[in-house]
Amino acid sequence: MGMDEIIVGLEIGSGKVCTVVGELGEDDQIEIIGIGTSPSLGVRKGIIIDLEQATQSAKKSIESAERMAGTRINSAFVAISGNHITSVNSKGVIAISGESPEITENDIEKVIEAAKAGIVSSEKELIHTLSREFIVDGQSGISDPLGMSGARLECKVHIVTGSITAVQNLIKCVEGAGLDIEEIIFGTLASSHAVLSNAEKDLGVLLIDIGAGTTEIAIFVEGGLAHSAVLPVGGIQITNDLAVVLRTSIEEAEKIKINYGSAIKNSASPEKLVEVPSINGKNNYNVSQKYLVEIIEPRVSEIFGLVGNEVRKSGCYNMIPGGIVITGGSSLLPGISEVAEQVLNLPSRLGRPHYQGELADMINDPSYSEAIGLLSFATEKYSIRSSFQSTKRKIKVKNIFTKIISWLKDFF
Ligand SMILES: Nc1ncnc2c1ncn2[C@@H]1O[C@H](COP(=O)(O)OP(=O)(O)OP(=O)(O)O)[C@@H](O)[C@H]1O
Ligand SMILES: [Mg+2]
Known part of the structure; x- marks a missing residue:
């Protein structure tokens, strides 16, 4: 099996660095063949504050994952966190020009560009542009407008940005530890791939990943990310x-x-x-x-109180009948879900990866949700890439069609 069939997820958390190595098989099934964690030094509240120490920690985690997998790793999908991450909803509108009023790949790119305009500043690095829906001549709820007829194309997007310095330090750390970066992915978006079902995302759900130094939250409405934030507590x-x-x-x-x-x-x-x-x-x-x-108890209540403020600020409080899913290492604290229900007045459950392969017992730990989610995110991307290649479509629209890959799909 060639190197390009090895997919790696890397989380440089505040408490631990975690490297997961997966092997992509037929039917886009992934088999996890190695996992390596090491205590994380030089990272506070999700942000690298000591590059040398963080790089050494990452190296240790990578080496132990390589040993277990029995293979060398060249590159990884890497999670980013920290309260420098901001996320906003935006909308772009374009008129469809050309001879036939048919929406092309180019139009889709243009409307997404229009939605980004004015949001991305020089101090901020763009991490994700996630399309939530397209609207063609006033008709809303369209997930893929390619080939449709129309005169006016609108697109609602969710844009995630981070501080340029934090992003650059993350890149330096990973490269210093010897890996190329395939892509940087917002941590909670990664976790969501490991612990949420599509049904929950469609219904509306609040994901809370409580780690060592951060509490990351993501709200999904109608299947897409509607709001996200990182709180510097954990x-x-x-x-x-x-x-x-x-x-x-x-x-x-x-x-x-x-x-x-x-x-x-x-x-x-x-x-x-x-x-x-x-x-x-x-x-x-x-x-x-x-x-x-x-x-x-008071500290746990306080954390959920802060989450509640964020949810109310987002205006999404009434859009999450799917309730709360709590993951991250701190979700192992007995009673945490009950406190979340009391403070936020929503039903709550615990979330962890639902991997079904050989190392399942070891892997399905809530502190690995983010790293496992990175693999799931990456696998989906690979499978979309291959299906796009067969239909001559480009990877550009990769984040639009959020599907959970098959090995995570059936966990309910
Ligand atoms: N059984 C347990 N009960 C309570 N807390 C626990 C338990 N097990 C682990 N934790 C806590 O989980 C935290 C680590 O979680 P996790 O590994 O998800 O963090 P991280 O990813 O390194 O950090 P972050 O995502 O905040 O940057 C630690 O604070 C640890 O004390
Ligand atoms: Mg974490």
């Missing part, structure tokens, strides 16, 4: 709260959170005692598990 804040209140180290607080933490009282027992190692290691003491909830 699991690290919960760990810090525990460390401060319990007067213990960050490392011990992290262990206590992972082994005994909970966000709701009824999953914690008041009798269950947890030993807290003191900073000097001499005066260890016990606290009840219920006490841990009292420290953790």
Whole structure:
């Protein structure tokens, strides 16, 4: 199998760097043959703040994925995050010219360009232009207007941009770690490919990826991304709260959170005692598990409160009857979904990848949603590329037709 059939997803997160290696087989099925994670240094709140450290962390993760896959990696699809990411909805309009009033590939490109005009500034790097719908002579809800007749073509797009500096540092980091970049993809958009069903996206759904340093949100309405944002809070804040209140180290607080933490009282027992190692290691003491909830719950509520503000600001609150899907490593905190329901007043479920191959047990972890989603995004792109080649269509419209690929499709 040639190198071009190897597809790699790379997430440089605030807590870990994760590299996933997939092999694209027949029927666009992907088999995951390697995964490598390493603690991530030099990344804070989703942004690279120390290039040298981040590059070393990425190298380690890549090397361990290569070892497991038994193959060298040359390039990757890379996720981007951080609260420099902004996203807006925009609309373009053009008149259809030419002899026959038939919409061509060129017209589609022109109307998308028109929608971008004025949005992309010199300080911002364009990450995605996602078409939400086309409108031909007032007729809305069209996903692909190619070949249709009409005099006026409109296009609604969702545009995701990021800070040029942050994007450039990400590129330097990945290249410094020895890989070419196939494409940079907004993290939550990637996660959505791993954890959301098409039915949820069509109905309207809020995806929340709570990692170590960020909470990324994406709202899907009528199948397309309608709003997205990155909040600079995550699991690290919960760990810090525990460390401060319990007067213990960050490392011990992290262990206590992972082994005994909970966000709701009824999953914690008041009798269950947890030993807290003191900073000097001499005066260890016990606290009840219920006490841990009292420290953790306010922070979790606060995070969902911030998410709620963002959702209300977007004007989409009434458009998400599909409810909330929570993923990312912090979604492993017991009770987190219940708190989300209380604060946001929407039904909520947990989301994780639904890979069905050999390494499924290891891979279907919510902290891998983003990296696995990158593979799914990439696979879809490859399959669209091949179907486009057969119909002589260009890849330009690649992001328009959002389909979840077959290995993720049947997970409900
Ligand atoms: N069982 C658990 N209970 C509570 N929190 C957990 C659990 N397991 C992992 N976490 C938390 O999940 C976080 C890591 O999640 P994840 O790997 O998704 O982050 P990341 O992708 O590195 O960071 P980010 O996406 O924010 O840049 C850490 O804060 C960790 O403490
Ligand atoms: Mg992450």
